[in-house]
Structures are given as structure tokens and as C-alpha cells.
Amino acid sequence: MPRRSTVSPKAGTKKGVPTVVTIIERTVSQTAALVRPALIDCDLHNELHGDVWALVPYLPERWRRHVETFGVRSPSGGFYPRFMDHRADARPPSGRRAGSDVDFVREDYLDRCRVAYAILNPLSPAASQTNLELGAALATACNDWQVAEWLDREPRLRASIAVAIEAPDLAVAEIRRRARDTRFVQVLFTGRPQEPMGRRKYWPIYEACEDLGLKVASHAFGSYGNPVTGAGWPSFYLEDHVGPAQAMQANIISLVTEGVFERFPGLQVISVENGFAWLPSLCWRLDAAWSLLRDEVPHLSLAPSEYVHRHVWATTQPMEEPHHPHQFAEMLDHLGPLVDRIVFASDYPHWDADQPDEAFPVRLGVEQARKFYYANAATLYGFDSKSC
Numbered sequence: 001m002p003r004r005s006t007v008s009p010k011a012g013t014k015k016g017v018p019t020v021v022t023i024i025e026r027t028v029s030q031t032a033a034l035v036r037p038a039l040i041d042c043d044l045h046n047e048l049h050g051d052v053w054a055l056v057p058y059l060p061e062r063w064r065r066h067v068e069t070f071g072v073r074s075p076s077g078g079f080y081p082r083f084m085d086h087r088a089d090a091r092p093p094s095g096r097r098a099g100s101d102v103d104f105v106r107e108d109y110l111d112r113c114r115v116a117y118a119i120l121n122p123l124s125p126a127a128s129q130t131n132l133e134l135g136a137a138l139a140t141a142c143n144d145w146q147v148a149e150w151l152d153r154e155p156r157l158r159a160s161i162a163v164a165i166e167a168p169d170l171a172v173a174e175i176r177r178r179a180r181d182t183r184f185v186q187v188l189f190t191g192r193p194q195e196p197m198g199r200r201k202y203w204p205i206y207e208a209c210e211d212l213g214l215k216v217a218s219h220a221f222g223s224y225g226n227p228v229t230g231a232g233w234p235s236f237y238l239e240d241h242v243g244p245a246q247a248m249q250a251n252i253i254s255l256v257t258e259g260v261f262e263r264f265p266g267l268q269v270i271s272v273e274n275g276f277a278w279l280p281s282l283c284w285r286l287d288a289a290w291s292l293l294r295d296e297v298p299h300l301s302l303a304p305s306e307y308v309h310r311h312v313w314a315t316t317q318p319m320e321e322p323h324h325p326h327q328f329a330e331m332l333d334h335l336g337p338l339v340d341r342i343v344f345a346s347d348y349p350h351w352d353a354d355q356p357d358e359a360f361p362v363r364l365g366v367e368q369a370r371k372f373y374y375a376n377a378a379t380l381y382g383f384d385s386k387s388c
Helices: 022-032 062-069 101-109 131-152 168-179 201-213 237-242 246-258 279-296 302-310 325-341 366-381
Strands: 039-044 115-120 157-162 184-188 213-220 267-270 312-315
Touching: 022 168, 022 184, 039 237, 039 267, 039 366, 062 131, 101 115, 101 267, 115 131, 115 325, 115 366, 131 168, 131 302, 168 201, 184 201, 246 267, 246 279, 279 302, 302 312, 302 325, 312 325, 325 366
Parallel strands: 039 115, 115 157, 157 184, 184 213, 213 267, 267 312
Antiparallel strands: none
């Protein structure tokens, strides 16, 4: 039964050189990939080599001088290093940061794992700036960087549009500019924006997305100066690592109750890197509360769970893993119609990334594997379904 590796991020390497263990693991993974249909990865991170300095060449001179003189705010908004080390085996021989070299990503991941399409989610500093004009300039630079250094160099890649989400007018301008390039398939929100995602301030973004056929992805983590849990700032990275599901639940509740899905019936929202086992219980509780309090939200024409079933998707990484294998099947059964809205994600090249053929804690049936690895995402993004 395939299992995800639980070794430390640096295991299997010695001073960056693959060991026999790593070579064997890769050989097994490659063999599995050869007998498996191609997959769609809905969360591949194209990393900025040198952080914000990778974007400086794409900035106008005014903002280039600003960044060189004053710097930018951290995307994390926290007070300790946001990420643990990336996977050592995902670091290219050039010494560049893991995930920052498209040629190495192609060889190390896209080819080796038979990836038909991969969605790029750049964790740029654009969405974390309180100087909103700077955030918008960084978003434009990030998207120019994605085109020049990723999309133009690898045809299997699709991308998320980076925007300054707290400046909706500037975000919409960038969305409309980028939508002409159909390789951009969605707009990227941080997992913890300044306000819950259903708030009216964000509606112009959703209107543009619906009008242009773009999805909205809410990626875990980030902070806009607010504590990252409902009880304040955590003490440990462990708490922050487990916590994103709390924020996504709050965002979904907000999207539903504020009437976003009622107003924008074509909008599709993808929860990225937040797990998904909590979706059934959230729907149950929302419906129960709505049955008592529906007079407060007369703008809702459906039960809350119906909006979730029609508008919300979720990625697999990191998925919840029950202690007993049979409970995983029960968890999928609880999802009901949402089981066809779960899409595969690797989180490559981060320290806790999933190897595609070791991602699930149980062996999936052929049809279920086809849906999770390819068909569900092909439906979501309108990709070619022949590969599945």
C-alpha cells in the first residue's frame, strides 16, 4: 500500500547529492508513473530565486528604486521563518532555490511524474503589502515573470494571476489585462486576507472572474497583519501548519452567507492546501444553523450546503489521514457530491510535498484514482479529458 514519506526534508541526500535510498525511491516512483495515466497538479510552486529580487527586473524604474531602497513586507506576516527547508532532492544542481528553475522542474517533476498540466501558484509578496500601489506593481511584475520564465518555456504549465487583493480596483485591472492570455486560469488569494472572503469589498474581483471565466484559488497561509488563528498568535510552527483549515472554513462560511455564490452563480472557488475532511461537517453545521436563522439571510435561495456543493473545490495536499485505512473510505463517503470536487495537488517543491504515486494513505480504485488525479481537475479547468 503506497504511503507518503515521513522522513525529514533533508533525508536521502548528503550535501545535496542523492544517496542510494533516494535513487531507489525515484526509480520506484518513475516505474509507477509509467503505468499510471497522466495527472493534473493543481498546486505547483514556482519559487522566486532570491525572493523579491527576482521580480526587480520586471518592475518599473519608480518601484525598482523603492524596493531597492525600502524593501517589501514579508508574505508571511509572521515573526519566524515561514517555511521549513524545501525538499533537498528538488534543489537543482545549479544551486538555485528549489522550484525556481523551470528546466529542472521539467526534468525532476513534470517528466518524471507524467504531469499533463500543472497550475503555478507563486507565493509572491504582492498580496501582503499595505502600500497597495506597491502590491499592485509587484503583482504585475510577478505575472510578467511567470510569462517570461515559466509559461513561455513549458507548455504544460498554467498559472494563477497574482493580484493585490486588498485593492480590488487595481486587482481587477490586472485580472482583465492577464485574462487575454488563456494560460492564466485563476486568481490567487492568500488564505488569510484582511477580511473574510465574502465581504463586499472583494466582489469586483469575483465579478471580473465570473465575467472572464477565471477561477478563484484561496491558498493556505499568509497573514495581513491579523493573528493567524481565531484565538490569537500561535506559539509554534506546528500550530500554524495545522491551522489553515480554520481560515478556509471561515472564508467558505463568509462566501456563502454574504451571498457571493447567489450573486455570482458561475464563480468557482478552490481551497488549496487546507485539507478537505472538514467539508462535510461544515456543511452539516451550516445547514443546521441556517434552518434556525434563515430569516437573517433572505438573500440565500438554497441551503448553505448546496452552495458549497456547486461552487467549492479542494486540493488533496495535505489531506487528512485517519489512523485506520478503512476510515479513509468512510471519509470519502461523507463528502457526498463533493468527492467529485477533490483535485490532486503535490505542493512541489515544499518540504511536505506529496510524491504523486505515494500521496494517498490507501490504494484507490481505478475510477476513483482517475477522478482525483485527472478527471476532476479537467472538468474544473476545462482541460482535455482524453488523457484520463
